[in-house]
Amino acid sequence: MEKETFDDFRSSFSYGSRSDLLFKFLKSGSEQLADEFLQELLSLTGDLIDDGDPTAIVEAIVRAQTAAYAGTDNFEYEDKPFTPFPKPVSESKIALLTTTGHFVEGDDPNPFGIEDLTQEQASKMTADFGRANPELSEIPTSTPREQTRVRHGGYDIRATAADRNVSLPIDRLNELAEEGVIGEFISPAFSFVGLASQLRLKKQRAHEWAEQVKAAGAEAAVLIPI
Amino acid sequence: MSKVFKDRTAAMNPARILLTPHPMGRPLSAPHDVEKQRDILMHGLRLLDSATEGGTIVEYDKPYRSGPFCN
Numbered sequence: 001m002e003k004e005t006f007d008d009f010r011s012s013f014s015y016g017s018r019s020d021l022l023f024k025f026l027k028s029g030s031e032q033l034a035d036e037f038l039q040e041l042l043s044l045t046g047d048l049i050d051d052g053d054p055t056a057i058v059e060a061i062v063r064a065q066t067a068a069y070a071g072t073d074n075f076e077y078e079d080k081p082f083t084p085f086p087k088p089v090s091e092s093k094i095a096l097l098t099t100t101g102h103f104v105e106g107d108d109p110n111p112f113g114i115e116d117l118t119q120e121q122a123s124k125m126t127a128d129f130g131r132a133n134p135e136l137s138e139i140p141t142s143t144p145r146e147q148t149r150v151r152h153g154g155y156d157i158r159a160t161a162a163d164r165n166v167s168l169p170i171d172r173l174n175e176l177a178e179e180g181v182i183g184e185f186i187s188p189a190f191s192f193v194g195l196a197s198q199l200r201l202k203k204q205r206a207h208e209w210a211e212q213v214k215a216a217g218a219e220a221a222v223l224i225p226i
Numbered sequence: 227m228s229k230v231f232k233d234r235t236a237a238m239n240p241a242r243i244l245l246t247p248h249p250m251g252r253p254l255s256a257p258h259d260v261e262k263q264r265d266i267l268m269h270g271l272r273l274l275d276s277a278t279e280g281g282t283i284v285e286y287d288k289p290y291r292s293g294p295f296c297n
Contacts (some may be wrong), residue, residue: 062248081239169263
């Protein structure tokens with residue numbers, strides 16, 4: 001059996017034998033970053049045993065993820081669009097669009113024609129998703145929580161599967177509309193799998209979807225990338 | 227959104243950005259942290275009025291709170 005190197009080990013968390021989407025960043029950063037993070041994680045876990053406070057562990061994960069994903073990659077744009085918003089939010093119609101991969105039970109977009117694709121299967125098809133034309137799911141804002149589904153092979157969905165408002169805050173925006181904090185929460189909300197062809201998204205889908213959201217009556221939109 | 231992707235998000239020049247100090251996949255909060263979800267949405271909505279130019283970035287400074295919270 002071939003001896004596993006530390007580089008093999010850290011890389012295995014990114015869609016490998018130890019795949020864990022919360023810690024896949026171990027491959028994206030440097031070996032030194034992975035080494036230092038794991039040492040810190042073990043030390044903080046020792047503290048957690050005695051003080052019961054995971055705050056320092058969460059902060060260490062965020063620091064390491066931020067360092068691993070530092071840099072602009074290919075995401076630099078020259079233009080800087082801005083539209084002043086003249087109306088009070090309390091009189092405005094607000095839409096919600098996320099890249100989180102939520103959809104309504106019974107309305108699965110069935111990527112690649114596959115029915116009932118699981119999260120585990122999706123996480124093994126990231127290259128296919130990365131080339132695919134993204135599909136927009138419509139989620140009526142009256143959709144009961146238990147009828148909301150999420151699938152996205154690019155991130156750890158455990159938190160938002162437990163509570164959609166972690167990244168699809170339908171319940172909170174409904175409450176803000178009922179209280180008059182916002183004028184209206186536009187139905188449906190929209191979601192797609194952000195792990196998709198960025199070129200197709202930029203050249204085609206983004207324009208189509210902006211028109212769709214405007215046609216629904218939205219005057220502003222809360223956009224939540226994952 | 228999570229500040230994990232601050233560099234690439236800022237480079238895209240969205241009109242208004244609220245960054246949260248949360249792990250990837252948890253942009254608003256831990257599950258069922260209703261108070262935090264609401265507070266973050268309110269901070270984001272305020273940017274509609276307060277931002278005066280594209281690429282405005284505000285960092286939400288309250289830490290991520292781990293649960294469990296009441297469901």
